[in-house]
Amino acid sequence: MSIKNFRYDKVGLNRFFGPLEAKIMDILWNGNEKSIKEVQQLIEKERSINFNTVMTVMNRLVEKKILEKRVERRTSLYKPIKTKTEFIDEQSKKLTENLLDEFGEMIVNHMLDSLEDVNPNLLDKLEQKLEQLKKGNK
The missing domain is CATH 1.10.10.10 (Winged helix-like DNA-binding domain superfamily/Winged helix DNA-binding domain)
Structure with a gap:
């Protein structure tokens, strides 16, 4: 959907x-x-x-x-058909992928700039995900 x-x-x-x-x-x-x-x-x-x-x-x-x-x-x-969480997860993922496909580096820069005020737990999750990606484990 x-x-x-x-x-x-x-x-x-x-x-x-x-x-x-x-x-x-x-x-x-x-x-x-x-x-x-x-x-x-x-x-x-x-x-x-x-x-x-x-x-x-x-x-x-x-x-x-x-x-x-x-x-x-x-x-x-x-x-x-889907729970609210599943729906929002699917739609936000598609939106993120579309923005990255279309605007690439600019979107990544804006996302990084917006991390200044984010919850520290979210930063920890991001750091873990980046480490996984560097090691080739998605």
Whole structure:
């Protein structure tokens, strides 16, 4: 699954999804599989929304291979194909690879510059990974 539009000026799931898609994914990542009606009712606690709108967005997320759908007793149930952590890991890896492919050394320099304020544990992990790469062990 590949997200085509990364929105660097947004925050959280809104970097990958439109606002309604992000809300739906948040709901589904925080619970069991749900029907369109259940998702609509949870969204309606915050704002009014049409059932058909929720259905359209959820079915588009199925087409994008982000959700899977199964039918039980004539009710469609939806759940994410990947966990939230798996999804964000996959998307951030693709984004990093794309930036490195396109901008190479410039991106590495910017990443290194941004390490000044990073958690020391992350620096330790980076150092370990660099040592592994130098030894040829990915």
